[in-house]
Amino acid sequence: MKETKVVKVLVVDDEEDLELLIRQKFRRRIRSGELEFMFAHNGKEGLLRLAQNRDIHLVFSDINMPVMDGLTMLHQLAEADLDVQAVIVSAYGDMGNIRTAMNRGAFDFLTKPIDFKDLEATLEKGIAHVRSLQASLETRDKLISIKRELEVASQVQMSSLPEPLPENPHYQLKALIYPAKEVGGDFYDYIQLDKHRLALVIADVAGKGIPAALFAMVTRALLKSMTDQCDTPAKALASVNAQLCDGNDSCVFITLFLGVLDTRSGAFKYSNAGHNPPRLLRSNGELEVVAPTGNLVLGIDPDHEYGNLEIALDPGDTLVLYTDGVTEAENEQEEEYQETRLDELLQASQGIEPEAVADKIVSSVREFAGDADQSDDITCVVARFLRRRES
Numbered sequence: 001m002k003e004t005k006v007v008k009v010l011v012v013d014d015e016e017d018l019e020l021l022i023r024q025k026f027r028r029r030i031r032s033g034e035l036e037f038m039f040a041h042n043g044k045e046g047l048l049r050l051a052q053n054r055d056i057h058l059v060f061s062d063i064n065m066p067v068m069d070g071l072t073m074l075h076q077l078a079e080a081d082l083d084v085q086a087v088i089v090s091a092y093g094d095m096g097n098i099r100t101a102m103n104r105g106a107f108d109f110l111t112k113p114i115d116f117k118d119l120e121a122t123l124e125k126g127i128a129h130v131r132s133l134q135a136s137l138e139t140r141d142k143l144i145s146i147k148r149e150l151e152v153a154s155q156v157q158m159s160s161l162p163e164p165l166p167e168n169p170h171y172q173l174k175a176l177i178y179p180a181k182e183v184g185g186d187f188y189d190y191i192q193l194d195k196h197r198l199a200l201v202i203a204d205v206a207g208k209g210i211p212a213a214l215f216a217m218v219t220r221a222l223l224k225s226m227t228d229q230c231d232t233p234a235k236a237l238a239s240v241n242a243q244l245c246d247g248n249d250s251c252v253f254i255t256l257f258l259g260v261l262d263t264r265s266g267a268f269k270y271s272n273a274g275h276n277p278p279r280l281l282r283s284n285g286e287l288e289v290v291a292p293t294g295n296l297v298l299g300i301d302p303d304h305e306y307g308n309l310e311i312a313l314d315p316g317d318t319l320v321l322y323t324d325g326v327t328e329a330e331n332e333q334e335e336e337y338q339e340t341r342l343d344e345l346l347q348a349s350q351g352i353e354p355e356a357v358a359d360k361i362v363s364s365v366r367e368f369a370g371d372a373d374q375s376d377d378i379t380c381v382v383a384r385f386l387r388r389r390e391s
Contacts, residue, residue, distance in 0.1 A: 012046035012061040043068030063090040170263040174355040185212030186377035202321040203256040233258040233271035234306040245302035253299040263389040266313040283316025313385040325376035354382040
């Protein structure tokens with residue numbers, strides 16, 4: 001129910017002279033357009049008035065009336081789920097009926113003979129109550145609308161993530177993402193550049209919600225184009241960074257890791273723009289931290305020069321990319337999951353399929369967090385190099 005300038009009040013009473021008294025008492029407020037009164041002489045007539053005037057939200061009703069009494073009318077109001085606040089008017093000695101009326105949803109009551117000061121005070125109280133309900137309902141409607149928009153945004157964001165790649169004899173790949181809100185600022189991607197090169201991406205926008213999600217989607221679109229056009233990860237990041245900095249008055253930034261695996265040699269060339277350093281689980285069980293490239297996050301300095309590094313992967317080696325939603329997840333004691341727990345889990349995951357490794361990471365983080373709210377998106381990509389491709 002939407003708030004309007006005029007408050008419409010329905011008075012249901014079989015006393016003929018009550019209408020004249022009320023119109024006289026509130027004549028100034030009626031003339032000013034602040035109040036509008038309607039009248040009915042029994043419950044049946046009152047229900048008809050309400051059906052014809054859906055913008056009536058305040059009703060003053062007698063209990064004892066011919067054709068249909070006030071209690072029956074109250075019951076039918078409840079059955080019809082009409083958006084009306086009712087005030088019952090009855091003799092002081094009729095407290096049993098007044099209690100029944102209150103149990104049936106009456107907002108307040110007045111006793112007869114009516115004291116017009118009490119009537120005016122109850123009217124003001126009723127108007128305030130209606131206004132409060134109007135505000136609450138409008139807030140609820142806005143929240144419902146926002147929730148629906150977020151659900152749509154979430155569906156769009158999740159549907160934009162890459163489809164699983166076809167089974168490949170040269171690598172295995174599994175990626176998971178669990179946003180902290182309906183939409184988040186993390187994303188991952190994998191791009192088959194040609195028959196022997198695979199690009200891996202993971203990123204995290206500073207911030208949450210729709211603005212972060214939009215920034216992430218823009219970054220992902222730019223990166224897909226630049227990765228295909230540029231011959232090194234660093235050049236791709238430099239190009240994306242320059243475009244993100246252009247017009248970025250709010251100084252939103254994004255951490256991002258981009259690496260390209262050449263399945264002919266096992267060479268993995270990468271550039272890290274301020275992102276968490278991935279882990280490399282060697283086939284012999286040794287765990288290494290992928291060295292940082294000393295690059296700045298994207299979206300801050302358009303002139304920053306990005307650099308590459310390269311590592312050699314042997315068959316059976318596994319790369320684990322993740323966002324800080326993994327390592328900075330907190331439990332109820334506000335303790336962080338941290339890299340040490342991740343490293344211990346990975347060292348115990350030797351020989352496990354990438355899909356199972358990704359599931360173990362997420363399960364471990366959630367078990368650690370317990371009942372604590374998820375404060376950040378949880379994203380990880382697990383890629384295993386299987387064997388070299390013949391040139």
